[in-house]
Amino acid sequence: MNARRAALRLAFAAAAAATALAAHAGRSCEAKPPRVETITRAMTLAEHTAQQLEASGADVVVLARAGQDLGEYGLRYSHLGYAYRDNGVWRVVHKLNQCGTAHAALYRQGLGEFFLDDLWRYEAAWVVPTPEVQARLLAALNESPSRIVRLHIEPYSIVSYAWGRKYQQSNQWAVETMAAAMEPATIANRAQAQAWMQFKGYEPTTLRLGPLTRLGGRVGSANVAFDDHPNEKRFSDRIETVTVDSVFAWMPRAGLGAAPVTLKLQ
Secondary structure (H helix, E strand, C coil): CHHHHHHHHHHHHHHHHHHHHCCCECCCCCCCCCCHHHHHHHHHHHHHHHHHHHHHCCCEEEEEEECCCCHHHCCCCCEEEEEEEECCEEEEEEEEEECCCCEEEEEEEEHHHHHCCCCCEEEEEEECECHHHHHHHHHHHHCCHHHHHCCCCCECCCCCCCCCCCCCCHHHHHHHHHHHHHCCCCCCCHHHHHHHHHHCCCCCEEEECCHHHHHHHHHHCCCCCCCCCCHHHHCCCEEEECCHHHHHHHHHHCCCECCCEEEECC
16 A cells, blocks of 8 residues: 555656646646645645545546635536546546636646646545446547547637537536537537436526626636627526536436545645
């Protein structure tokens, strides 16, 4: 066990070094080096998460982090991706906004990189999908890259409409990709993926955002847009979007996974 933990620490340290040299995907691109304390805590959270994922016996989990303080909206987590076992190492596939712009891309990273992203709270959470869902997700994650990017689009809004196709935020890509993995023969586009989500009873989070909040977000941030939301909802301050919390509530309800597991760094 000690040798295994030492190997995990070595892997996380390597991931941290790589992250320091990489582009700031998912961040504001401020020119400031990461603090030693930030790296240490992120790597510790990654190590503890890997240990618990190993103990769970899962091959794929839906993994979340708390990158922003969303408490005023009743939300605990901000971002999710798919963590999966790859030759004994846990990797994460997820969609990241590029430096606060209106564009995003898909990334395959280590657990250390996933948590080394200016976390608001050093806490991880995950849902272990059912064996069938795990098998289908793992097939999609391990096969040709086209399986993963098929439903991805580059235009990004952090509050993209859950049932729209003009933009796509990170959590939205993950759930739509789950739909395509579950029904690869019949789901070939985002409209079909969203129809599957509705059939399975997915319910997006409704954010109550007034006109001043909407205007401020649109003017001040390139990665925030509201023009894909139906007018009757947007102008009544109802912004429906895909959140981690809504996905975590939906998966057990739909029989797609177990109850969420939480790991807090002491």
